Amino acid sequence: MKYIIVGLGNFGASLSQKLTAQGNEVIGIDTRMEKVDLYKEKISHTICMDATDEFTVSGLPLSDTDVVIVAIGEDQGANIMTTALFKNMQVKRLISRAINPLHEKVLEAIGVDEIVHPEEETAERWAKRLYMNNVVDSFELSNDFSIIEANVPNEYIGKTIREVGFRRKFNLLVLTIIKKSQVKSLLGKIRTEVTIQDIAVPDQQLEGKDILVLYGSNKNLQEFLKRNDK
Numbered sequence: 001m002k003y004i005i006v007g008l009g010n011f012g013a014s015l016s017q018k019l020t021a022q023g024n025e026v027i028g029i030d031t032r033m034e035k036v037d038l039y040k041e042k043i044s045h046t047i048c049m050d051a052t053d054e055f056t057v058s059g060l061p062l063s064d065t066d067v068v069i070v071a072i073g074e075d076q077g078a079n080i081m082t083t084a085l086f087k088n089m090q091v092k093r094l095i096s097r098a099i100n101p102l103h104e105k106v107l108e109a110i111g112v113d114e115i116v117h118p119e120e121e122t123a124e125r126w127a128k129r130l131y132m133n134n135v136v137d138s139f140e141l142s143n144d145f146s147i148i149e150a151n152v153p154n155e156y157i158g159k160t161i162r163e164v165g166f167r168r169k170f171n172l173l174v175l176t177i178i179k180k181s182q183v184k185s186l187l188g189k190i191r192t193e194v195t196i197q198d199i200a201v202p203d204q205q206l207e208g209k210d211i212l213v214l215y216g217s218n219k220n221l222q223e224f225l226k227r228n229d230k
Contacts, residue, residue: 001024001025001066001067002024002025002026002027002061002064002065002066002067003016003019003024003025003026003027003065003066003067003068003069004026004027004029004060004062004065004067004068004069005019005026005027005028005029005068005069005071006029006030006051006068006069006070006071006072006082007029007030007070007071007072007073007079007097008028008029008030008032008035008036008038008039008043008046008071009035009071009072009073009074010118011071011073011097011116011118012028012030012069012071012072012073013028013035013038013039013043015069015071016028016039016042016043017039017042017043020042020043020044024044025044025045026043026044026045027044027045027046027047027060027061027065028043028044028045028046028047029046029047029048029049029051030046030048031048031049031050031051032048033048036048051070051072051078051082051085052078052081052082052085054085057085057086057089058089062086062089062091065091065092066092066093067092067093067094067095068086068091068092068093068094068095069095069096069097069116070082070083070086070094070095070096070097071097071116071118072097073097073099073118076099076103079096079097079099079103080103080106080107080110083096083107083110083112084110087110087111087112093113093114094112094113095112095113095114095115095116096110096112096115096116097115097116097117097118098115098116098117144217144218144219145215145216145217145218146215146216146218146221147175147213147214147215148213148214148221149178149211149212149213149214150211150212150214150225151210151211151212152206152207152208152210152211152212156206157206157207157208158205158206158207159205159206160202160203160204160205160206161174161200161201161202161203161204161206162202162203164206166214170216170220170223170224171216171217171220172214172215172216172220172221172224173214173215173216174200174212174213174214175199175200175213175214175215176196176197176198176199176200176213177197177200177204177206177210177211177212177213178195178196178197178210178211178213179195179197179207179209179210179211180195180209180211200213
């Protein structure tokens with residue numbers, strides 16, 4: 001996949017390097033030449049430019065880019081202006097970093113697809129969410145093995161864990177299933193309630209809104225998610 005990441009601070013640089021190491025093509029952008037030089041050998045491409053300038057941004061390969069991530073953290077104004085500019089350019093998927101609750105509300109008003117909170121979420125977890133389709137969250141146990149939360153592929157809805165054959169076909173272990181349900185509060189407001197089930201059993205049937213908690217090698221997890229990306 002192809003990514004543009006604006007802002008090569010700690011989070012942006014780390015995410016850019018991890019996505020590059022996974023075989024993706026990444027364009028890392030920063031206004032500081034020292035950052036561009038520092039990571040030019042570790043990221044697919046690095047560019048020194050002002051991402052708030054519409055003319056400059058229009059020269060980027062936006063139509064060929066799968067995801068744009070605005071990782072600017074130290075300057076909220078630049079973050080908002082850059083995010084709004086990419087939104088106006090109608091990029092395929094736009095993710096932006098929020099510094100505080102008010103900043104998050106502004107980004108939501110702009111209409112970003114997702115919001116990053118680097119203080120709470122690591123670059124490693126975001127790298128997995130980005131390059132493994134349908135991943136909700138992840139936890140890396142080592143360089144080779146992870147536990148991930150993933151949506152149930154459409155073709156497996158209504159089937160049991162045994163019928164899917166996670167262990168036999170994909171060499172993956174279903175640890176448990178997370179179920180989401182809509183609950184009405186006393187004041188009539190609808191909220192989503194998350195319930196973690198007991199240890200998964202072979203005859204457990206999968207439902208459309210279920211989230212699978214899977215354990216396995218990163219290679220097998222990626223192959224499973226790619227094969228079932230529908």
